[in-house]
Amino acid sequence: xxxxxxxxxxxxxxxxxxxxxxxxxxxxxxxxxxxxxxxxxxxxxxxxxxxxxxxxxxxxxxxxxxxxxxxxxxxxxxxxxxxxxxxxxxxxxxxxxxxxxxxxxxxxxxxxxxxxxxxxxxxxxxxxxxxxxxxxxxxxxxxxxxxxxxxxxxxxxxxxxxxxxxxxxxxxxxxxxxxxxx
Numbered sequence: 001x002x003x004x005x006x007x008x009x010x011x012x013x014x015x016x017x018x019x020x021x022x023x024x025x026x027x028x029x030x031x032x033x034x035x036x037x038x039x040x041x042x043x044x045x046x047x048x049x050x051x052x053x054x055x056x057x058x059x060x061x062x063x064x065x066x067x068x069x070x071x072x073x074x075x076x077x078x079x080x081x082x083x084x085x086x087x088x089x090x091x092x093x094x095x096x097x098x099x100x101x102x103x104x105x106x107x108x109x110x111x112x113x114x115x116x117x118x119x120x121x122x123x124x125x126x127x128x129x130x131x132x133x134x135x136x137x138x139x140x141x142x143x144x145x146x147x148x149x150x151x152x153x154x155x156x157x158x159x160x161x162x163x164x165x166x167x168x169x170x171x172x173x174x175x176x177x178x179x180x181x182x
Contacts, residue, residue: 005076007036008057008095013070015049015056025068026052058097059087093123106156112136113152 010032016023027049034040042050055061057072059079072079074095079087097105107115116136120126126135133152140148151159 006033006073007038007075008032008034009071009073010057011071011073013053013056013072014068015052015061016066016068017062018064018066023066023068026065027056030070054097058091058095108156111153111155112159116152 010030013027013030013032014025015027016025030049030053032040032042042053044050052061052065055065056067057074057079061067067080070080074090077086077090079090082090106112110118113133113136116139117126117129117132120132120135126132136152137148140151145151
């Protein structure tokens with residue numbers, strides 16, 4: 001990627017939802033240019049299309065959503081036209097989601113440690129349980145959690161809202177993405 005190229009370049013993106021009444025446009029002609037050293041915040045009222053925009057970037061739109069036009073280019077690759085294998089090598093590794101509602105990103109039937117170790121196994125090839133525990137403990141400690149050993153043994157519903165948010169946000173660094181979508 002050249003020094004002047006954006007990390008993320010969205011041009012004229014329009015996304016709609018198929019409804020019984022027709023197509024409801026949730027995102028209309030959005031342009032966004034983000035350099036690798038920048039942080040960008042998308043702000044808007046409830047229902048203004050922020051989540052639809054984030055989901056379009058990540059390629060996780062629901063079945064009734066349709067991209068009506070535009071492009072999403074990340075690191076020089078058009079994500080809307082890339083094949084599944086190429087997208088899978090980018091999404092969750094080079095670009096990741098930090099959810100507004102962290103409880104929706106944690107599996108309620110798995111302990112925190114197990115969830116993070118599963119990510120480490122699939123994204124970084126970490127198979128050794130001891131190594132995984134050390135990495136997870138370090139990540140949780142870096143987010144300000146004072147007792148990561150206790151937190152790792154808990155289920156999401158056992159965490160206070162603050163710990164839940166911090167544990168969920170620790171998920172991003174496991175993947176070492178270049179960009180986050182919130």
